[in-house]
Amino acid sequence: MDKVLWISIGAVLGANLRYWVGDWAAQRFGSGFPYGTLLINLSGSFLLGLIVSMSMENFIIDPRLRLLLTIGFLGSYTTFSTYAYESIALISQGQWGMGLFNLLGSSLLGGLFAILGIWLGKIL
Numbered sequence: 074m075d076k077v078l079w080i081s082i083g084a085v086l087g088a089n090l091r092y093w094v095g096d097w098a099a100q101r102f103g104s105g106f107p108y109g110t111l112l113i114n115l116s117g118s119f120l121l122g123l124i125v126s127m128s129m130e131n132f133i134i135d136p137r138l139r140l141l142l143t144i145g146f147l148g149s150y151t152t153f154s155t156y157a158y159e160s161i162a163l164i165s166q167g168q169w170g171m172g173l174f175n176l177l178g179s180s181l182l183g184g185l186f187a188i189l190g191i192w193l194g195k196i197l
Contacts, residue, residue, distance in 0.1 A: 075137070076137070076140055079137045079138075079140045079141045079145060080140050080141065080144050080145040080148075081145065082141055082145060083140070083141035083142060083144065083145020083146035083147075083148070083149070084145045084146070084148065084149040085149075086145075086146050086149075087145060087146040087147060087148065087149035087150035088149040088150070090146075090150055091113055091149065091150050091151065094109055094112060094113055094116075095109030095110065095113065096109070097109070098112055113150060113151045113153075114151050114153040114154070114157075117147050117150050117151035117153060117154035118151075118153060118154045118157040118158065120147060120154065121143060121147050121154040121155065121157075121158045122154075122157075122158055122161075124139070124142055124143060124147075125143065125158065156175070156176075156179050157176075159175060160172045160173075160175040160176040160179075163175060
């Protein structure tokens with residue numbers, strides 16, 4: 074239960090920051106392009122890479138804090154960060170095919186599934 078609490082605290086913070094960043098970007102740059110989502114995805118990917126590499130290489134981070142930051146905060150701020158990090162991790166382990174499949178498959182298949190969901194939603 075302790076882990077769930079730490080993840081939940083991070084998730085509340087991440088979801089709220091996602092809302093604020095998205096709103097700020099729309100007000101600042103307009104809503105003709107999803108600048109907020111792009112900013113969220115890029116910053117989340119950077120932060121996840123930074124936190125994971127620092128905790129594995131240089132710093133010892135309390136496991137509860139790592140859950141709060143990575144799964145809770147960044148998980149609700151953006152799942153794109155996890156997708157990007159896991160894809161690059163596969164590639165860096167020499168699993169180029171799987172890493173590229175994850176990168177391209179998630180993007181292309183995700184778009185296809187969004188189209189299917191929109192189509193289904195319109196006919197129901």
